[in-house]
Amino acid sequence: MKDLILALNPGSTSTKVSLYNEKTEVATQTIRHSTEEIGQYEGVIDQQEFRKQVILAFMKDEGFTPDDLRAVVGRGGLLKPIPGGTYIVGEAMLNDLKEEKYNTHASNLGAILAHEIAVLGGVDAYIVDPVVVDEMADVARISGLKGIERRSVVHALNQKAVARKVLEQQSKEYETSNVIVAHLGGGSSIAAHENGKMIDVVNGLDGEGPFTPERTGGLPLFDFAKMILNDQLNLTEIKKRLAGKGGVNSYLSEIDLRRVLERIKNGDAEAELIVTAMTYQIAKAIGEMATVLKGKVDLIILTGGAAYGQFVVEHIEERVSWIAPVAVKPGEMEMDALYEGVTRVLNGEEEARQY
Template sequence: MRILVINPGSTSTKIAVYEDEKPILLHSITHSADELAVYDAITEQQDFRRNLVIKELHRANIPVKFDAVIGRGGLVKPIAGGVYEINEQMLNDTLHGCVMHNHACNLGCLIAHEIAITIPNCRAFIADPGVVDELSPLARISGSPLMPRICIWHALNQRAIARRYAREIGKRYEDLNLIICHLGGGISVAAHEHGKAIDTNNALDGEGPFSPERAGSLPAADLIRLCFSGKYTEKQLLKRIAGKAGLTAHLGTNNMKEIQERIKNGDKQAQLITDAMIYHTAKQIAAEGAVLCGNVDAILLTGGMAHSDYITNELRRRIGYLAPVYCFPGENEMEALALNALSVLKGTSKAQIYQ
């Protein structure tokens, strides 16, 4: 089975071609700020990015003939985890109905569908998008009935890492209790109980620890006062929640290598803010230990910042008392998407219907 994988990010489009479990192409197409500046909305980039994907396939001498195209899922309705066949309802919700944010992940299903319909007998999927919602009833309740808790998190990578860890120890994901922390541009921490993420934060919209690009949880009354201060527009304030927040707001950059170099050179402010991010992340991990009543088989750290020994060692120092801590640096998203599509093509799992 030949599978095309498409994973759009804010400044890149990652693509991969798999023959069964074997990758025969892995490539990241970088988009400059000038290239993207001409588009008001991210969904307007669809044709531009699709054409670059096709161009890269031609450059690599790979025929545009696939059994499936799978894209990174977007911010549609809250859904259960798994693989979904792209349908008209999903396309409509991505373009018009449910897009809460101008986020690049919304391009995944649009481009996958557009390429797949040009290929005979080719199916189009998404898998484990960031809106996967398996929260327990208790987790949904906030202190205001006007604002029930929702989750937007790194579902695809977290579930892939959970399954990988389970395979490595000879167990099933569904038999384990895990706390998984994705350390990326946003930070999501989830309590996985027997194969379901029963509690996790809204890592995009302002909840949990702050991160390189996200504000995380903020003092509510101060935020309301700021909204009515007249100093900022709604668009500017939303950027202060996601985009120009966290390390970016404090230190002027989201580049951890640059920040760590500044720390080595004696920058005390960079040290303080980085340590504060680690502190609040550890606190969130410990909170998920309470969700699982202390019955935690392992804590898994993943995402780009898990490459940093300093960050992972400091987290381990603070939360190692809860359970053994294991690191899986980087993201496993391309392989996870390919294997999800392959499982449907081979009949070992069934694609769900988006409604």
């Protein structure tokens, strides 16, 4: 039939898969991968074949094959800095991802898996608004140490989709509004969107900003340098300590915020202090982005899985609601945003960009 769009969103512990026909979602599933399943593989790229088979099995269960596809779209990963939009997947992009040229991240598999399945169906593969969308002002790139430049790594796909949706509900346009979006997930990113451009971002992946359920965010540099020397850490171990074993996990041995919030309800004072500190740091980062927008902020939006947590939302609101009204859009809109991005190209409303 060739009228289906397959959208793929690989996360660290899951692969989200959705099938759309012209207007609606036909089937969707979040396929969870156990620690044992994922643990068999050395790195993210090594999981390619395993995840491909999981996606094909999902399609088969739903009664479809790659021959039914019109296009495949994946969440875009760590590439060179590029403008937002829908990109056709090609060799240069695949090479950079397979070499992990710009670091490792589960979303690096998005383009790779989209390509693998598109080939089976004889169609094109795309990515939309990858995590490296770069709209940063030049002044924001200066780190404070020559030789190190700040870069834009952000939940661009969800941040932009959520901002558009919430503003639309308020009869406002993304392109003419100033908003601060805080995506609060396993990792977090916070960005200042000025008239439709993310002019500065708090890049949690590279160790900036608030700590998260599993990442440290920014640390006192000198003390961390001493820890590296004392514990004789190599780069892989450093990365693990910063992302995975950092943040809430390092204090409470738990990355699932739902369980931590349950502990707080049951009177765990340490858990309460740690999550309060996380919300305190998130609020500080939102305040920082307010100065980027010179105080002209129409809206603050909290999104991502952690925005489901009432404790989290209330503690952030308490500190930032003087800046601008706060809207809460928990979870993410990434699958629909992938579908909409590729549809704009297939309908000729937008041209596919080349990497």
